[in-house]
Amino acid sequence: MHTGIDISRIATTARTGTEQYTCEVLAAIARLDTTNTYTLYCQRLPTTLPPLGANMRMRCIPLPRLWTHVRLSVEVLRHAPDVLFIPAHVLPLGAPLVRRMRTVVTIHDLGYLRYPEAHTTAQRLYLRLSTVWSARAASHLIAVSEATRNDLVRLAKVSPARVTVVHHGVADRFRQPVVDLGRARKIAGGNEPYFLYVGTVQPRKNLERVIEAFADASAQLTDQGRTPVLVIAGKRGWLSERIAQRAAALGIADRVRFVGYVADEDLPALYRASLAFVFPSLYEGFGMPVLEAMACGAPVLTSNSSSLPEVAGDAALLVDPHDTGAIAAGMVRLARDEALREELQQHGYRRAAQFTWDRCAEETLRVLYG
Secondary structure (H helix, E strand, C coil), X not given: CEEEEECHHHHCCCCCHHHHHHHHHHHXXXXXXXXXXXXXXXXXXXXXXXXXXXXXXXXXXXXXXXXXXXXXXXXXXXXXXXXXXXXXXXXXXXXXXXXXXXXXXXXXXXXXXXXXXXXXXXXXXXXXXXXXXXXXXXXXXXEXXXXXXXXXXXXXXXCHHHEEEXXXXXXXXXXXXXXXXXXXXXXXXXXXCEEEEXXXXXXXXXXHHHHHHHHHHHXXXXXXXXXXXXXXXXXXXXXXXXXXXXXXXXXXXXXXXXEECCCHHHHHHHHHCCCEEEECCCCCCCCHHHHHHHHHCCCEEEECCCCHHHHHCCCCEEECXXXXXXXXXXXXHHHHCHHHHHHXXXXXXXXXXXXXXXXXXXXXXXXXXX
């Protein structure tokens, strides 16, 4: 079989969720499948790539704008593979015209439908047009969680028979790493214990409530000797201005540290050195940082909604993401209760061990060639 994969997302150097997924699943497919042939489509060559097999070839086809719907469409219309795999939402408009070609699209979330107020009007329109159309036009869909599958069925009116759930994995670099704690403290901006958030800074991540909860928790933790700080790691997304302003309005701007995007090689240390990882997001299609934190040995506080209980299992402290008091109470418990932190750490190691990229790739290959 000849399979085409859109790897255009991984050309960026600051890779986040969908880019990391594309890179990791590609690397695992390269490790596992040496029989089928692959063409890897991109708009520009990525600066780094995982090791690729001899059965994989790059196809760089530049176009400044509308690359997916124009340039990739033309490519598959002229030279159609047997299977076209789109790891991140957007199927080329021309793909459904090639009736002999099977198309598989990974849908990561439908957050713009569940929380429209957390997106700009332009973002909502683009996501509705691209994601819902792709979900209905593809031969088959991969959903990254049961929660996302349920959203596809209920909100996008996709037949359940056309959706297969394939969970993400956790990269080996996160698994109980030996880390440079000095490097972690340098990134965190000091020697104080810290609560950590990792992810894009945007409203859906519930960071205004996290900051408010941290302000409440800090007032209760003055007996700790060194009161913790809050470290927010991630690049700025849309509608992020109010989040930074909230810390200043509460008078805690000096204790809430926005450290920006953190490189892959530094994340394990940042997770491992944290007092706890705090991720009470309003909505997640999967929630990869939760498993990364667990694999590194960080106790985790996360939401009791969307995909997060499915991913965290019994290995995290679950709270209502709409309840600022519950988030604050969870932070206080984690700061004061060393036994709880150790218990969650051990549960977290076991939970994260269940999610591997090789398993993800095996299940993906079954979908591609099913």
